Amino acid sequence: MSFAQVARIIGEELPASAYKHSAWWASDLKRTQAVWLDVGYMACPLTARQVTFIRA
DSSP states (O other), rough: BBHHHHHHTHHHHHHHHHOOGGGGGGTTOOTTOOOOGGEEEEEEEEEEEEEEEEEE
């Protein structure tokens, strides 16, 4: 998915750190933004504007 698609789905813009730091997408329960873990997915950023969600 593109970061723009993710932003549309969640209804708000992603923070600048999502574009600058791949660690923002880490599948780490300590990261509050990692809500994809709650529904059984891991995030794998591909580029500065693309991410793949993989069923865990």
